[in-house]
Amino acid sequence: MIAVISDDFTGAAEIGGIALRNGFSVTIDTCVNKDYTCDVLVIATNTRSLCKTEAQKQIKDVTEELLKLGPDFIYKKTDSLLRGKIGDELDVQLAISGKKKVLLVPANPSMNRTIVNGIYYINNIPLMESDFFGNEFDKGTTSNVLDMIGGDYKDQSFSVSLGQKIPQEGFIIGNTPTNEDLMGWANVIDDTMLPAGGASFFNAILKKIKKEKDLKKIPLLFGKKALYVCGSNHLPSREVVKKVKEDGGSVLYMPESIFCKEDYQQTIDDWAGEISVALEKKDKVIIAIDTLDCDDVDDIPFRIKEIFATVIKKVLARVKVEELLIEGGATAYSIIENLEYKKFYPEQELAQGVIRMRIEQEKEMFLTLKPGSYQWTESIWKF
Structure with a gap:
């Protein structure tokens, strides 16, 4: 091994x-x-x-x-x-x-x-x-x-x-x-x-x-309900999300004032509710970061990861999602840690760095990951 x-x-x-x-x-x-x-x-x-x-x-x-x-x-x-x-x-x-x-x-x-x-x-x-x-x-x-x-x-x-x-x-x-x-x-x-x-x-x-085997290509049978989590600050990635929104795709940005309210847990609950409703109406939904009002807030990257992790757990408790796609390593780790997922079995390399996996703790959902500086493959990025 x-x-x-x-x-x-x-x-x-x-x-x-x-x-x-x-x-x-x-x-x-x-x-x-x-x-x-x-x-x-x-x-x-x-x-x-x-x-x-x-x-x-x-x-x-x-x-x-x-x-x-x-x-x-x-x-x-x-x-x-x-x-x-x-x-x-x-x-x-x-x-x-x-x-x-x-x-x-x-x-x-x-x-x-x-x-x-x-x-x-x-x-x-x-x-x-x-x-x-x-x-x-x-x-x-x-x-x-x-x-x-x-x-x-x-x-x-x-x-x-x-x-x-x-x-x-x-x-x-x-x-x-x-x-x-x-x-x-x-x-x-x-x-x-x-x-x-x-x-x-x-x-x-x-x-x-070991020489490469002549592997049979597994067809991508993508699940119906898909939630994309775009946590990267990489400009090309953010531009792709912006383009989807401009073209009428379902994109819900993290509330700009989420760090400004004393009771920001209520804001998180409200955002999770909006995402859940969107997923019930649409088969593909993106959540992402646009602009945030972050004056006098310490450790913004950590807070963002924490909020994504909390929101995803709330959404998955309300709506059955067959595909969870996450961009950004730190964001992904925070989410899977909060969901208590521990072991994964890669099944398909959709593009370099874009990997679709089975989750041992969640049999009915696939997890696809992508580094922030890489590009999504067209096979899963069609809105």
Whole structure:
């Protein structure tokens, strides 16, 4: 069995889709149990949203529990843009695993996310100059990958190209200008290394282990009632939702003044009621964020996730929904945690990163996840 630790829920789902693509059976769980019969086990954490201390503790605990299962190896799934506590998590996992070095390959050239001579580029523009999620990095961070994984680890990190001598210890970050480099790095892995990085690197590793099967494509038999939860701040995603609303689709934005009222629970109840009524009238409903009156409110991202999680639970108690589709890893984790869903079985990779799954605790509803920076596939986005 191959084990994977992901730092967010949509990343875990993406890994699950890649395992399916390569002919592996896969289970996604939110904690480590004992009895698994799958080829690939993915543990979905929420460490990207945690502080350093909490993130490291969770990675330490999960790594120790996975090692007891005796996996062939453990892959650390990171964000392809190196957001989150990359260095902090890898440092503690490296120590627990007893490995000498990390081979970190986060780039995804097929999406124009490349690393060349230690500089991260998106669409051929240095990442920090592209303003693509730039506000999610610490002030002063450059597009140099040695800065991006955290200043505390710069002295033990190295930017290396294929063919160059690899240091004996530390964090080795692979330059990856092309898709072919991904397979090159997969061939470099040995027993002294902790492999880590994005979904594309994991795909290359699985291709090395086992050739793709001639898999039969499962037809998408989409359920009648579908609720879309769009929790991403990514501008292209928000524009897609706006276009649906302009075209007459059923879109209910989070109430703008939801944080301004002392009794905001009543506002949440009212919004949940509106969503439930909309679902009774329409087969597809979107809930999303537009503008919020957030003056003097602390920790807006956390509050938004909390409200989405609360509203979804209330709606699902009132209306039978056959398809729940969630955009954004932190939003997804908050929702499934509130619903007490723990174990998932990916069934279809609808597009890269867009994964449809069965839920062990809810047999009559499918869950589809998508990272905020990816695009919905047309097969499920028709209003």
